[in-house]
Amino acid sequence: MGIVLRQSVRNTVLTYIGFAIGAANALFMYPHFLGKTYYGLTAFLLSSANIMMPLMAFGVHNTLVKFYSGYLTERERAAFLGFMLMLPVLAIVPVGVIALIFQDVIIEWLSRENPIIAGYAWMIVAIGLCMGYFEIFYAWVKVHMKSVYGNFIREVLQRVLISIFLMMVFLDVISAVAFIYATVGIYLSTTLMMAVAALRIKRPEFDFKILERSRPMLVYSVFIILSGSVAVLLLDIDKFMLGNMLKIDNVAYYSVAIFIATVVAVPSRAMHQITYPITARLMHEGKYDELDQLYKKSSASLQVVGGYVLLGILINIDMLYKLLPDDYSQGVFVVFAIGLSKYFDLMLGNNNAIIFNSKYYRMVLALGLLLGLLAVALNYVAIPRYGINGAAMATLVSVFLYSLAKLLFVVIKMKLFPFTRSNVNAALIGVALFGLFYFWDIGLHPLLSIGVKSVLMSVLYWLAVIRFRVSQDIYEFAVRMMPSLRRIP
Numbered sequence: 001m002g003i004v005l006r007q008s009v010r011n012t013v014l015t016y017i018g019f020a021i022g023a024a025n026a027l028f029m030y031p032h033f034l035g036k037t038y039y040g041l042t043a044f045l046l047s048s049a050n051i052m053m054p055l056m057a058f059g060v061h062n063t064l065v066k067f068y069s070g071y072l073t074e075r076e077r078a079a080f081l082g083f084m085l086m087l088p089v090l091a092i093v094p095v096g097v098i099a100l101i102f103q104d105v106i107i108e109w110l111s112r113e114n115p116i117i118a119g120y121a122w123m124i125v126a127i128g129l130c131m132g133y134f135e136i137f138y139a140w141v142k143v144h145m146k147s148v149y150g151n152f153i154r155e156v157l158q159r160v161l162i163s164i165f166l167m168m169v170f171l172d173v174i175s176a177v178a179f180i181y182a183t184v185g186i187y188l189s190t191t192l193m194m195a196v197a198a199l200r201i202k203r204p205e206f207d208f209k210i211l212e213r214s215r216p217m218l219v220y221s222v223f224i225i226l227s228g229s230v231a232v233l234l235l236d237i238d239k240f241m242l243g244n245m246l247k248i249d250n251v252a253y254y255s256v257a258i259f260i261a262t263v264v265a266v267p268s269r270a271m272h273q274i275t276y277p278i279t280a281r282l283m284h285e286g287k288y289d290e291l292d293q294l295y296k297k298s299s300a301s302l303q304v305v306g307g308y309v310l311l312g313i314l315i316n317i318d319m320l321y322k323l324l325p326d327d328y329s330q331g332v333f334v335v336f337a338i339g340l341s342k343y344f345d346l347m348l349g350n351n352n353a354i355i356f357n358s359k360y361y362r363m364v365l366a367l368g369l370l371l372g373l374l375a376v377a378l379n380y381v382a383i384p385r386y387g388i389n390g391a392a393m394a395t396l397v398s399v400f401l402y403s404l405a406k407l408l409f410v411v412i413k414m415k416l417f418p419f420t421r422s423n424v425n426a427a428l429i430g431v432a433l434f435g436l437f438y439f440w441d442i443g444l445h446p447l448l449s450i451g452v453k454s455v456l457m458s459v460l461y462w463l464a465v466i467r468f469r470v471s472q473d474i475y476e477f478a479v480r481m482m483p484s485l486r487r488i489p
Contacts, residue, residue, distance in 0.1 A: 010148050010151075014148065014151050014152050014155055014156055015151060015155045015266045016266060017155070017156055018154075018155030018156040018158075018159050019155070019263055019266055021156065021159040021160055021163060022159045022259065023259070023263075024163065025159060025162055025163055025166060026255065026256055026259040026260075027256060027259070027260075027320075027323070027324060028323075029163065029166040029167070029170070030042070030166065030252070030255075030256075031252070031256070031324060031325055031328065032170075032325075033166050033167070033169050033170040034166060034169060034176055034179065035176065036249045036252040036253070036325075036327065037116070037248055037249060037252075038176040038177075038179070038180065039251075039252040039255065040243065040248035040249050040250070040251035040252035040255070041114075041116055041117065041120065041180065041248055041251075042179075042180060042183060043239055043243075043251045043252060043254075043255040044114075044117065044239060044240065044242075044243035044248065044251050045120060045123050045124055045127065045180070045183070046127065046183075047236040047239035047240050047243075047251075048110075048124040048128075048236075048240055048243075049123070049124050049125075049126075049127035049128040049131060050128070050131065050236045051128075051236050051237065051240060052095075052124060052125065052128030053128050053131040053132050053135070054132075092129065095125070096125070099125060103121075106121065107121045109244075110244065112244070113243070113244060113245060113246065113247070113248075114243060114247065114248040116248065117243070117248075120180060123180070123183075123184050126184050126187075126188075127183070127184060127187050130184075130187040130188050130190075130191040131187065131191075133191050133195070134154070134187075134190065134191040134194050137150075137191070137194040137195045137197070137198035137199075138150040138154070138194055138198075140198040140201065141194075141197060141198050141201065142274070142276070142277055149197055150194055150197065153190050153193055153194055153197075154190070154194075157190060157193075158186060158187070158190050161186045161189075161190075162183070162186060165179050165182045165183075165186070166179065237372075237375055237376060237379060238254070238375075238379055238383075238391040238392070238394065238395050239251055239254060239255065239258070239391075241376075241379045241380070241383055241391070242254055242383060242388065242391055245383050245384065246383065246387065249327075250387060250388055252328075253327060253328050253330050253331050253388055254331060254334060254388040254391060254392075256324065256328050256331055257328075257331030257332070257334035257335045257338070257388070257392070258334065258338060260313060260317075260320070260331075260335050260339075261313070261334070261335045261337075261338035261339040261342060262338070262342065263309055263313065264306050264309050264310045264313070264339050264342040264343055264346065265306070265342045265345070265346065266306075266309065267301075267302050267305040267306050267309070267346065268302055268306065268345070268346050271298060271301070271302060271350075272350065272352070272353065275294065275298055275350045275353060276350070276353045278294065279291065279294065279350050279353035279354055279357055280353070280357045282294065283354070283357045283358065284357075288414075288416075291354070291416065292416050292417075294349075294350060295349050295350060295351075295354065295416050295417075295418045296349070296417075296418055296419075296420055297349075297471070297472070297473055298349030298350045298418075299347055299348065299349035299418035299419060299420075299423060300349075300420065300422040300423060300426065300470060300471040300472075300473075301349075301471045301473050301474055302346040302347070302349055303343075303346055303347045303422075303423055303426045303427075303471075304426050304465055304470050304471045304474055305474075306342070306343055306346035307343065307346075307426055307427070307429075307430045308458075308461055308462075308465075310339050310340075310342070310343050310430070311430050311433055311434055311437075311457060311461065312454055312457065312458075313335065313339060314335075314336065314339065314434060314438060315433075315434060315437040315438045315453055315454075315457060316449070316450045316453060316454065317332055317335055317336075318332070319446040319447075319449045319450050320446070320450065322446045323446050323447070330387070330388060330389075331388060333389045333392060334388055334389065334391075334392040337389075337392040337393060337395070337396040338392055338395060338396065340396065341395060341396045341399040341400055341403075344399075344400060344403055345399065345403050347418070347419070347423060348403060348406065348407055348418060349418045351403075351406055351407060351410055351418065352406070354410055354414065354416065355406055355409065355410060358413075358414065360409065360413050360414070367402075367405050367409075368402060368405075371398055371401055371402045371405065372398075374397075374398055374401070375394060375395065375398035378393075378394035378397060378398060379391055379394045379395075381394075382394045422469075422470045422471060425468050425470050426465070426470045426471075429461065429464045429465065429468075429470070430461075433457055433460060433461055433464075436460075437453050437456070437457050440453065462478075466478055466479075
């Protein structure tokens with residue numbers, strides 16, 4: 001797992017740099033510079049575009065990874081890439097026609113609670129299309145084991161550009177309305193940058209005769225569209241429905257809380273960028289013993305790193321919200337609920353990669369569709385009664401059930417199990433330190449309180465992780481960086 005750890009570390013560093021910039025945007029610049037109305041509008045547009053992304057990409061970003069190993073010659077791979085780039089047109093053309101024919105009805109429905117949405121509805125399709133093709137080009141880079149550059153563009157550069165335009169709003173160089181338009185430009189420009197990087201690795205050829213397995217690729221892509229839609233529904237349907245059912249300001253409050261909780265998932269995003277193609281290769285070659293080891297190692301490593309992040313967030317959450325405008329404090333419960341759902345998903349390691357590269361992905365998809373519909377139903381019932389807390393509860397229940405279903409499916413059908421005693425130790429360390437630090441009020445300025453508690457918790461947490469060797473990969477990496485850690489009793 002050396003290459004996994006090396007690239008995962010680099011991707012994790014880049015992703016956390018991006019999240020640090022994103023934190024400045026989400027927790028300070030958006031609320032103070034853009035205001036809750038336009039912040040809510042921006043979050044609604046991006047969430048809606050993300051819901052459309054699986055359709056706009058036509059599942060190609062996953063199909064490309066799954067079938068790439070089956071093409072051995074450079075000519076076959078170039079033709080394969082050409083076919084992958086053309087495949088999304090099967091979705092883009094009919095979606096565009098339907099959007100044009102029914103645009104008045106669609107816009108009226110989207111803006112029924114918030115008329116401000118009406119003038120920007122077209123951006124949902126534009127941003128969704130950019131997101132889809134970004135993922136396609138990024139997938140081509142990842143199968144060549146060069147994921148770091150794409151991660152930099154998506155996690156760091158996009159957020160830096162957003163920061164620049166938010167600062168321009170603050171300095172009255174542009175208006176809040178101009179910022180919304182600039183957001184579309186940011187996604188378009190970063191997609192073009194990703195395209196250039198991918199095409200430098202291999203230029204496509206449009207020779208469809210060489211693609212003998214186009215039918216299974218089409219079938220797989222359709223199922224990936226549906227499965228991707230399920231995953232996105234579980235992640236973004238809450239913000240979409242909040243904007244459709246409540247005042248747009250609530251989307252701003254919820255988005256801040258979601259951003260804080262989503263930091264927990266960063267290790268997973270970083271590691272999956274390299275474990276996904278490795279998982280596909282191991283399954284293609286039938287090396288299930290190595291796959292089982294990768295499954296267990298990824299589960300333990302992700303739980304340790306994600307648990308550390310979640311613990312740091314939860315013990316400081318009250319102080320963190322004191323730094324935000326008072327209205328945003330409604331999101332504390334949301335952080336707890338969504339953070340726990342992300343933590344459980346981390347514990348599954350590379351579970352998704354195993355499922356989507358197996359012959360059972362269709363059966364899991366059917367279950368996912370049911371749980372996606374459950375998420376919509378739960379949000380529909382809970383949001384009017386409990387507002388953003390209702391959306392958080394609906395998401396927690398839906399994500400937990402979906403993750404549990406995927407876990408049981410891999411255990412029962414493929415005889416692979418991710419958990420070991422290390423997972424229990426990681427959970428116990430987290431619970432113990434949460435009880436020790438959460439209720440401790442230092443009585444200092446919020447920033448000082450966050451700093452002191454975080455430093456003390458970090459020392460205790462990592463000493464415990466190394467002492468009990470909760471993750472062998474993390475232990476080996478730590479002692480390489482600091483050999484004296486071997487002497488910990």
